[in-house]
Amino acid sequence: MLEAIDIVKSYRAGGQAAPVLRGVNLRIEEGEFVAVTGRSGSGKSTMLNVLSTLTEPDSGQVLFQGADLAAMREQERDHLRNNAFAMIFQAHHLMPYLSVLENVLLPGANGFRGISAQQRQRAVSCLERVGLGHKKHSLPSELSGGEQQRVAIARGLASGPRMLFADEPTGSLDMTTGDAIMQLLRELNGEGLTIVMVTHNPDYAALAGRCVQMREGRVLPDGTPA
Numbered sequence: 001m002l003e004a005i006d007i008v009k010s011y012r013a014g015g016q017a018a019p020v021l022r023g024v025n026l027r028i029e030e031g032e033f034v035a036v037t038g039r040s041g042s043g044k045s046t047m048l049n050v051l052s053t054l055t056e057p058d059s060g061q062v063l064f065q066g067a068d069l070a071a072m073r074e075q076e077r078d079h080l081r082n083n084a085f086a087m088i089f090q091a092h093h094l095m096p097y098l099s100v101l102e103n104v105l106l107p108g109a110n111g112f113r114g115i116s117a118q119q120r121q122r123a124v125s126c127l128e129r130v131g132l133g134h135k136k137h138s139l140p141s142e143l144s145g146g147e148q149q150r151v152a153i154a155r156g157l158a159s160g161p162r163m164l165f166a167d168e169p170t171g172s173l174d175m176t177t178g179d180a181i182m183q184l185l186r187e188l189n190g191e192g193l194t195i196v197m198v199t200h201n202p203d204y205a206a207l208a209g210r211c212v213q214m215r216e217g218r219v220l221p222d223g224t225p226a
Contacts (some may be wrong), residue, residue: 001030001194002051002163007060009046020046021057022217028163028196033189035205036198038214044198045167047214051196052165053081082107086156090168092148094140100127101136104155119158126154130184146177153184164188166197170204182207 007024010017023044028034028051036044049055053069062069064084069077094103104123105115122202130150132143140148149169158163166185170178183206189195189209197208205211208209212222 001032001065002028002196003063004047004051005061005063007047007050007057007062009050009055009057017110020217021050024050024214024217024219026051026219027211028194029210030162030194031189031192033195033209034197035198035208035211036196036214037202037205037211040200042214043217044214047219048165048167048196048198052085052087052163054087067072083159084162085165086159086161086163087165088149088152088156088167088169090171091103092140092145092152094148094151096140099137099139100132100143100151103140103151104158107159109157123154123158126157128152130154135222144177146173146180147180149173149177150184153181157188161193163194163196166195168198168200170199170201178204197222212215 004024004026007021008019009021010019012018024043024047026047036047038044038217045114050057057068064080069080071115072080095106098106104126105119124133124136127136130148130153132150132154133184135147140151143151153169164185169185170181173181178201185195185197186207195208199205
């Protein structure tokens with residue numbers, strides 16, 4: 001479904017190039033739940049950003065269903081990012097002055113056409129799916145950290161994505177709340193959603209169907225000690 005081939009990415013630091021990804025190769029099959037682990041600075045989040053089209057690689061290819069993302073027009077990548085892909089982060093990135101429902105609707109809002117009844121119904125359904133239908137009119141400040149993360153997941157689901165990229169989605173949560181988020185992700189995967197999740201938590205990584213380890217900007221071969 002998604003494949004990274006020899007991905008290289010560097011950032012500028014002090015006038016010099018600082019390599020982050022040094023030839024990443026990874027294949028994600030449809031319906032998989034893949035956990036990406038590794039020490040801080042190993043390139044996990046950068047790889048996730050490249051796979052999800054948030055960041056362009058310096059070289060290499062990312063293929064989605066065989067199509068080279070770099071060869072797509074910007075509009076095509078935008079459509080893919082907004083419809084086929086969803087991204088959730090450790091930080092919830094909710095608009096504090098919008099209601100829970102409005103936050104979920106925000107990515108699909110069109111300044112000219114507004115929000116359709118179908119979009120609104122899907123947003124409500126997504127909130128109900130994550131157990132927050134009863135708080136659709138609340139403000140983010142009225143929710144717990146775990147509830148805010150559930151809103152972020154509902155926002156990602158509202159477009160009906162085929163792949164969910166999660167960057168430390170439980171990193172700022174207590175254990176009980178983190179366990180609940182992981183249970184939700186496993187349920188979504190069981191319903192067919194492909195998930196790629198970066199995590200530092202070995203217990204949560206073990207709940208995924210496959211664990212990928214990174215070290216110094218590379219994906220380690222299966223069975224290599226971390």
